[in-house]
Amino acid sequence: MGHLLYIEWLKIKNYRTFWILFTLFVISMFGICSLWWYFDVYTKESGDMAMQAAGSFIFGSFRFPGVFNTLTQISSWLLYFPGFIIIFLTTNEYTYRTHRQNIIDGIDRKDFIKAKILLAFILALLCTLIVSICAVIFGLMSGSGYYTNDILISVFYFFIQSCIYILFALFLGLLVRRSALAIGIYFIYGILLDYLIAMTISKYTNSTIGFYLMPLQVSDQLLPNKISSKFLEMLGDFKTSIALIICIAWIVFYCVFPVRKFQKEDL
Template identity: 45%
Template sequence: MLHLLKIEWLKLKNYRTFWILSALYLISIFGINYIVYRIQENIYNAKQAKGMAELVIGSRPYSFPTVWQMTSYVSSYLLFLPGLLLIISITNEYSYKTHRQNIIDGWSRKDFISVKLVLAVIVAFISMLMVFITALSFGYSSASSFDTENIFYLGYFFIQTLSYCMVALLFSILFKRGALAIGVFFLYSLVLENLIAKPISHYFNDAGRFFPLESTDTLIPLPVFESMQRQISAAPNYTVFLIVAIIYLVLYTFLSIKKFESDDL
């Protein structure tokens, strides 16, 4: 596998678009959290509020231990970017026929798809690491004591990011063309699933939450007003949604492997 990953690195190291998007994504994680952090500081430090923010909202979202959840939640709005990274990486192979050349050079089809699966895991792990660094930065900036309570939300963020990457990988193999795969991925992840899931949840007792990406989104709720929300309705069973998310990941993997193995090169 290490040999295959070295070859994958050789493919990507001079792929400028991939690295520009990667840098933009990592910077955006810090940037979007900084914007929300500044809004938090303006609200909590406003003289007119006089402690009302703590009374109504609770402790500062970017203080420990809530910062782990808050940073993961805010960063999740950028998950179309790692999905885009997977799409351009895979569809570029189809455009330049490098996947075919790899097979001719002795790779099995499973070798090729396995490398892409590992790439998805690496992208998800680096995303989680960046969220960890960002959470530490803003947690200490809020003058709160370090606390690992709620740090498990980073694990949820890893699962969520990996899910978006795997959906992107599956669409790339299904559609092969970059523009088409990107369009379908954006349409599904940002629009279509929400349009379908929301009314189903309304009429069928939150059944829409079990949709592929919605199930991972449910794992990381917005911590602001969360306690008030729990007084109105029962908190979801996060263990169930975690299991559902993992089942979907297995399904994405199975479908991607089967599709690539059965496709014409």
């Protein structure tokens, strides 16, 4: 496993696009959080009760333990960056036909895909780590708080959400094979299509089932913001435990499908 990851590291360590996108993720994370935090502080200092209520409803709290929930919600919008990274890394193999060369040189087909899946998990882990560090920094900046298990649960849910977003990107990269097209589909699907399909299913079944079935929606609902929670409440009961099981099922699918596909096709 270490050997496979080392090969992936050799591929990305001098890959400028990787570093640009990763830096953008980190800068955006800290940048958006700083703006959010500044707004939070400003509304509190202004003494405007209506602004404070709106701020805490929309942005959430920056104190422990709420800061973890707030930041994981903000950063879920930034998961497109690691998604783009994995799409580029996957489609590059097809564009440069290096997937063929790797197999010719002696990588097992299964190991080639395993390396990409491992990389996706490591990216998800890195994103979770950065978000957690960010949460600790902003939590400390916002004053005292207390520790609850909700912190760990939020972090875990964010990791699951990251895995789904990044593995979905890997799945698209392997399926579409062209970077521009895969990124276009990934972005439009993530922003619009996944939600629209979930909505349509839910509308016709008069339940929340659509939000359970669609991969990005179900992972988003692990860390729901207050607006979407209210919306789902109107549709019916939504159980996080079931959502978590479905998320794990999607993760398993995104790991098994590429391995099967890559083992059976001509390269």
